[in-house]
Amino acid sequence: MATVDDLKFQEFDDAANLLAANPDATTISIDEPAEVSKKQRGRLQETGREEDDELLGTDDSDKTELLAGQKKSAPFWTFEYYQTFFDVDTYQVLDRIKGSVFPVPGKNFVRLYIRSNPDLYGPFWICATLVFTIAVSGNLSNFFIHLGKPTYHYVPEFRKVSIAATTIYAYAWLVPLALWGFLMWRNSKVMNIVSYSFLEIVCVYGYSLFVYIPTAILWIIPQKVVRWVLMVFSLCLSGSVLVMTFWPAVRDDNRRIALATVAAIVLLHALLAVGCLAYFFDAPELDYPAPIIPAHNGTTVTTKS
Amino acid sequence: FPGLADVSISGDIPVEGEITVPVGSNSPDEDYSTLDEPVKDTIMRDLKAVGKKFVHVMYPKKSSALLRDWDLWGPLVLCVSLALMLQGGAADSKDDGGPQFAEVFVIIWFGAVVITLNSKLLGGTISFFQSLCVLGYCVLPLTVAMLVCRLVLLAGSGTISFIIRLIVVVAMFGWSTLASTAFLADSQPPNRKALVVYPIFLFYFVISWMILTFTPQ
16 A cells, blocks of 8 residues: 555666665667757758868768778679769759859868768769760761762761770870879888879769860850860869879979879879860861851852851 | 587588589470571561550550560650651752751750760669660650641641641640650659659650651752
8 A cells, every 4th residue: 555655756876876775777879869960960961062061071080981991891793892982862962063164262072071981973973974975066066067068978977986086095094093103102212191083083083074074065156266265264163173183293203293193183183184185177268158048958058157 | 509519510522413504495395495486587576566556655555575685676666757758859959957867866866865874874773675665665656646747737837727736746745755655664662752753844845846847849
């Protein structure tokens, strides 16, 4: 029979005191603070603002170091090994593309965006898009340039797709290989503070080619001045991404070798752009032909202004 | 455990019983034996399966028939007919004409394989051949567009025919991309959907470009 004292409302002591009084009681602990902080970190990642990126960079740099050590532990003949190179979400790919188009002076693309998680998705599909964009834009621009001529018969020029594919994929994979080999060789002679893995170099080159995609589309405009202005502009943008990435890696070296390396990077990049412009896009006429009226039986009537 | 305290097991109890493993049917007229049916039945069954999948592509509902019973006959037929229709009689010309038969074939099959590998590497749960099946069957609207384009080109090749062809190809390109996305989207991880859909878009764009720029000699 319960006494009146038992029926009174009990003040619950602190959990620690209760446990000290009765050590055999079952206890339940709820893990709230850890879940809340995980959600906050997820939200921070989704906003993708630069200062948040900086915060995340210093915050979980230890974690990324550990993860980088653990990540590629699957043997190279399993599928899981290659899945580690595609471990990116949509917003990460978009952020990296944004970082290649708007290079911030002084910030390193690799450190800021790639951050020990190089992916092969970006380089592969940006190169594929660039191949087809150049082929299609070149074809379209030639069509518009030669539209008025009576001897012109439109051909889709499909051969050029395979030439474009060979060129661009060779540039995006062989040049990083050569550069990586060169940097490794210099690393053995001069201790550099900054060194990149092969995949990070492929990543930088792949994402730096992105700015050529809208440039190739705009190259349809058949004005020589416009084309050259576009080329210089896009070369500056993507070249600056490359230079800002690789200058810290060679700056501790002999001055001449460092300058020669950076100059070679920029020169190869310019060569690719100039070569694509020259091969895939015919030179526009000096005087832009006035509008013509094509008749249905194949003859054309041109009016010259 | 007090209830089992008085159970005793002696050392040599013989175990007897019967185990029957169904090896196969010995009688010739079981339901699932297809060895003795007429050849017409066999062919019609496969043709009906392919036809049913064509209908599923043209009216993409969320049915899993395309995924469950995948086959590659339909994609092969579509690919071969598309590649044949893209031969404009440019076989003898020395111009840099349209794509050769082998080029179309390689683009479609190699492109489908690369997209499937891409979606599996990004963490998709669909199997390799199911994805090939879906991508191949969704070429059907573009094959229809190619047929329409050839018919329109028979009538003439001026500006009006070009506009008609452009509208038809753009519409069919949209249909193909939407159909394949409807079938494949559920098997992708949620925050990588755009990464998987974009190569599919590029693939059908390239095929549409080949169809639109087709010019007969």
